[in-house]
Amino acid sequence: MCFTSQFWQLTVAGLAIGSLYALIALGYTLVYGVLQLINFAHSEVFMAGGFGGLFLVRELVGDTAPGGAAAVLITTAGILGGALAGAGTAFVLERTAYRPLRRRGAPRLAYLISAIGASLFLYNLAGKEFGRLAIPMPDIYTSGTVFHIFGARVTTNQLVIAGAALVMLIALDRLVAKTRLGQGIRAVAQDAETASLMGVDINKVITLTFIIGGLLGGAAGFLYGLVFNVQYTMGFIPGVKAFTAAVLGGIGNVRGAVLGGLVLGLVENYGVACASSAYRDIIAFMILVLVLLVRPSGILGERLGRSA
Amino acid sequence: MSNPTLERGETPGPGSRLPWHRNEDYRRMFSLLMVGLVVALMTGPSGNRDHPTDGFTGSWFHPRVLLFLGAAAAIGVLMTLYDRSKGAGRRxxxxxxxxxxxxxxxxxxxxxxxxxxxxxxxxxxxxxxxxxLTPFWQRVLVDQIGVYVLLALGLNIVVGLAGLLDLGYIAFFAIGAYTTAYFTGKLPVAPPFTLNPFEVVPIAILATLVAGVLLGGPTLRLRGDYLAIVTLGFGEIVRILAVNGDAFFGTNVTNGPRGAVGIPHPSIHAFGINYDWTLKSLPYYYLLLVLVVGLLIAFNRLENSRVGRAWTAIREDEVAAAASGVPTVKYKLMAFAIGASTSGFAGVLYASKVGFISPDNFLLLFSLLVVTMVIFGGMGSLPGVVLGAAVLQWMPQVLRGKVPPEDRYIYFGALLILMMIFRPQGLLPSRRRSRELKLSEEGLGGADSLGATPGTTS
Structure with missing residues (x-):
C-alpha cells in the first residue's frame, strides 16, 4: 500500500490534526444536539478564535522567542484567548442570527440562511479589520522533534495540539455526563418540549451550548494558527471537515464527534500519501458523501441524549 | 400566535411592570444601539494585519459614531412612540x-x-x-446582471419551489463554462470536434443535468440540511479539480489556475441567417432578454403544472405528500436537475461572452451570492428573483469607488440575516410562499423540505 512506508509518521500527523477536527466537530454536534440544526457559522467561531489567540500572543511575545515556563504560560494564554474569542462570537451569533428566528418559530431554511449570512458577514468583516493576508503566529517556542515513536517524529506543535485537545475533550465529556448543565443539554437534546416542562430553561441551555462549542472551536482556532497561519478565510475548510467528522461519528453524539475527527485526520493523511496533497480537501468531501450514502447515522449513531 | 414553548413569558407588552432591563423598549433600544455600532464599523475605515485595531478605533472613537448612535436612538424612540400611540394591536x-x-x-x-x-x-x-446606456453599463447589464438573473432563476426552482438549499450552485455554472471551453478547443485537451458555443448548449445542459442527478441522487434521500453541506463540498471539489487540473494524473486538463482563454463568441449560421456576436454587449443583452423571457414563461408554466404542485406539496409537508402518492425523491431530483442545467446554460453564455474563464470565477462566494439574490427578491417569486438579482448586482456598480469591492460581502451577509429576521418572504414575495411562512410560524405545516421547525418536538 502507498501509505505503509511512512505509516507511523502519517499516523502521528493524522492524530494531531484529527484532534483539532474533533474539537471543532464538537461545536457542530452540541448545537445539532439541542437545535437539530447545522450551525453553518461555526467555522467563523473557529476563525475568531484564531485571531483572538493571535493578537493576545502577539502582545505577550517580545522580539525573541521566550523559552521554558514563559512559553508554556503564553501558549496557555493563547488557548484561553482563542477560546474566549470563540465563545464571545458564538454567543453573539446565537443572539443575533438564531434567537430572533427561534422566538418566531421560523422554518428550518431560515436558520440555515441566516447562519450563512452570519458567516459571510463575520469572515468578510474580519478580512476588512485585520487585513486579507495570512498572518503567521509569532514564535512562542521553537517547534522541533521532541521524541520518536516507532521511528516517527513527534514535534512540539503536535504535542501541544494533542495535549490541549485531550484535556478539553475529557473536560467536555465529564461536563456532559456529570454536571447539571450537561444533564440539561442532554434533556433538551432528547426532547426540548418535555425538558422545558421539567423545568429546564431551554434558552439558557441553548446559549450555554453555543458558548461551550465556541470555547472549544475558538481554542482549536488558536491551535490551528500555531501550525498554519491565521487568515480571515481560515475557517471554511476546517469547518467543512469538522462537520464531516461530526457526521462520520454520528452527528449529535459527543464521543462520536471525537472518534470521527480522529478517523478523518488519519484517513486524510493516508489518502494524501496515496494521491497528492493537492487533493487533501477533496478526500474529506468524498468521505462525507460516502458516509451519507452508506451510513448516514454515522459510526456511533445519532442523538446526544442517548450517547452519554 | 401559538408559538410553541420557547420564549414563553419573554415578550410582555410595552409598559408592563418588569425590571427595566427586561422591558421591550429598553431591549430594543439596546439592540438598535448595537446595530448602530456595527454599522459604524462596517462603513468605517479598514485595518490591516499590523494594525488590527485601526478599523475599530477609527469607527468608534471618531465623531462619526455619534451619527450612527444618534440615528439608532432616534429610530428606537420613534418606534416606542409609535407603539404607545397605537397600543398593543400595532399595525x-x-x-x-x-x-x-x-x-x-x-x-x-x-x-x-x-x-x-x-x-x-x-x-x-x-x-x-x-x-x-453607456457601453460600461451595457456591459454591466450583460456580464453582471443578465447572467446572474439566469442563475437566480435556476436556483429559484431549487430553493424557492422545491425548498431545498443548494450551496454549490456555482459548480454547475463552472461545468457549463468548462464544457464550452473544451468543445471550442480552448482547453489543453483536444475535443473530438470543435463546436460553436450555441452548439455546446445542449451538451452543457446534458452534462450539468447528469452532474445534478449524480449529486442529488444519493443526497436528496437524506434530511435536507445535509444537502446544503454536500452541495457546499461539491462546489469546492469542482473548483479544486479545476485549479489542480493542470496536473491531473500527469496530463494538463484544465490549464489550472490560469484557466481557458479566447473562447469564441457564439454565432448563428442557419436558415439563411448569418450573425456573429462580437465584443459588443447589446446583442448579448437581447439574446439574454429572449432567454430570460422564455425561461420566465416556461418556469411560470412549470410552477402551475402538476410538477409545480408536487413541489409545493413536498415543501409544505413532505410526509403528507409522500403519503398522497407524490414520488418525493423523483420530484426533488427533478428540481435539482432543472436548476443545475439552467446554471450550466448560464455558464455557456458567460464563457462565450467574456471569452476567459478561470477557477476564480467559481468561488463559493458566488454560490452564496446567488442564494442571497433569491432570498432577497423573494423565494419562489419569479419577478422577485429577477428584481433581487438585478438590484444586488446593480448596487455594487453604483457604489463603485465609495465602498471597497471586497466589503460588499459584509453587506450581503448582514442583508441575509436581516431578511430572515424581518422579511423572510423577500422583497416581492410569492403569495403562496408568504402564507406558508406565516402558517409555518404558527405551527401549521412547513415552508421548506428540510424537516420540522427547530425547537419543536420532532
Whole structure:
C-alpha cells in the first residue's frame, strides 16, 4: 500500500490534526444536539478564535522567542484567548442570527440562511479589520522533534495540539455526563418540549451550548494558527471537515464527534500519501458523501441524549 | 400566535411592570444601539494585519459614531412612540407603502388585460432602455446582471419551489463554462470536434443535468440540511479539480489556475441567417432578454403544472405528500436537475461572452451570492428573483469607488440575516410562499423540505 512506508509518521500527523477536527466537530454536534440544526457559522467561531489567540500572543511575545515556563504560560494564554474569542462570537451569533428566528418559530431554511449570512458577514468583516493576508503566529517556542515513536517524529506543535485537545475533550465529556448543565443539554437534546416542562430553561441551555462549542472551536482556532497561519478565510475548510467528522461519528453524539475527527485526520493523511496533497480537501468531501450514502447515522449513531 | 414553548413569558407588552432591563423598549433600544455600532464599523475605515485595531478605533472613537448612535436612538424612540400611540394591536408602519402595491397586484391577478399590458410595458422598457446606456453599463447589464438573473432563476426552482438549499450552485455554472471551453478547443485537451458555443448548449445542459442527478441522487434521500453541506463540498471539489487540473494524473486538463482563454463568441449560421456576436454587449443583452423571457414563461408554466404542485406539496409537508402518492425523491431530483442545467446554460453564455474563464470565477462566494439574490427578491417569486438579482448586482456598480469591492460581502451577509429576521418572504414575495411562512410560524405545516421547525418536538 502507498501509505505503509511512512505509516507511523502519517499516523502521528493524522492524530494531531484529527484532534483539532474533533474539537471543532464538537461545536457542530452540541448545537445539532439541542437545535437539530447545522450551525453553518461555526467555522467563523473557529476563525475568531484564531485571531483572538493571535493578537493576545502577539502582545505577550517580545522580539525573541521566550523559552521554558514563559512559553508554556503564553501558549496557555493563547488557548484561553482563542477560546474566549470563540465563545464571545458564538454567543453573539446565537443572539443575533438564531434567537430572533427561534422566538418566531421560523422554518428550518431560515436558520440555515441566516447562519450563512452570519458567516459571510463575520469572515468578510474580519478580512476588512485585520487585513486579507495570512498572518503567521509569532514564535512562542521553537517547534522541533521532541521524541520518536516507532521511528516517527513527534514535534512540539503536535504535542501541544494533542495535549490541549485531550484535556478539553475529557473536560467536555465529564461536563456532559456529570454536571447539571450537561444533564440539561442532554434533556433538551432528547426532547426540548418535555425538558422545558421539567423545568429546564431551554434558552439558557441553548446559549450555554453555543458558548461551550465556541470555547472549544475558538481554542482549536488558536491551535490551528500555531501550525498554519491565521487568515480571515481560515475557517471554511476546517469547518467543512469538522462537520464531516461530526457526521462520520454520528452527528449529535459527543464521543462520536471525537472518534470521527480522529478517523478523518488519519484517513486524510493516508489518502494524501496515496494521491497528492493537492487533493487533501477533496478526500474529506468524498468521505462525507460516502458516509451519507452508506451510513448516514454515522459510526456511533445519532442523538446526544442517548450517547452519554 | 401559538408559538410553541420557547420564549414563553419573554415578550410582555410595552409598559408592563418588569425590571427595566427586561422591558421591550429598553431591549430594543439596546439592540438598535448595537446595530448602530456595527454599522459604524462596517462603513468605517479598514485595518490591516499590523494594525488590527485601526478599523475599530477609527469607527468608534471618531465623531462619526455619534451619527450612527444618534440615528439608532432616534429610530428606537420613534418606534416606542409609535407603539404607545397605537397600543398593543400595532399595525405595520409600512402599510401605506405596501397597500397600493398589494392593490395593484390583486388587480393584476383578477384582470388579465391589465396584467398583459403591464408585462408589455415592462418588455418595451427592457428592449428600449438599454440602448440609451453607456457601453460600461451595457456591459454591466450583460456580464453582471443578465447572467446572474439566469442563475437566480435556476436556483429559484431549487430553493424557492422545491425548498431545498443548494450551496454549490456555482459548480454547475463552472461545468457549463468548462464544457464550452473544451468543445471550442480552448482547453489543453483536444475535443473530438470543435463546436460553436450555441452548439455546446445542449451538451452543457446534458452534462450539468447528469452532474445534478449524480449529486442529488444519493443526497436528496437524506434530511435536507445535509444537502446544503454536500452541495457546499461539491462546489469546492469542482473548483479544486479545476485549479489542480493542470496536473491531473500527469496530463494538463484544465490549464489550472490560469484557466481557458479566447473562447469564441457564439454565432448563428442557419436558415439563411448569418450573425456573429462580437465584443459588443447589446446583442448579448437581447439574446439574454429572449432567454430570460422564455425561461420566465416556461418556469411560470412549470410552477402551475402538476410538477409545480408536487413541489409545493413536498415543501409544505413532505410526509403528507409522500403519503398522497407524490414520488418525493423523483420530484426533488427533478428540481435539482432543472436548476443545475439552467446554471450550466448560464455558464455557456458567460464563457462565450467574456471569452476567459478561470477557477476564480467559481468561488463559493458566488454560490452564496446567488442564494442571497433569491432570498432577497423573494423565494419562489419569479419577478422577485429577477428584481433581487438585478438590484444586488446593480448596487455594487453604483457604489463603485465609495465602498471597497471586497466589503460588499459584509453587506450581503448582514442583508441575509436581516431578511430572515424581518422579511423572510423577500422583497416581492410569492403569495403562496408568504402564507406558508406565516402558517409555518404558527405551527401549521412547513415552508421548506428540510424537516420540522427547530425547537419543536420532532
Amino acid at each position: 405595520n408602519p409600512l402599510q401605506p407603502v405596501i397597500a397600493p402595491i398589494t392593490a395593484v397586484r390583486d388587480r393584476m391577478t383578477s384582470q388579465p388585460l391589465l396584467r398583459y399590458s403591464v408585462y408589455a410595458a415592462i418588455l418595451v422598457f427592457a428592449v428600449l432602455y438599454p440602448m440609451t
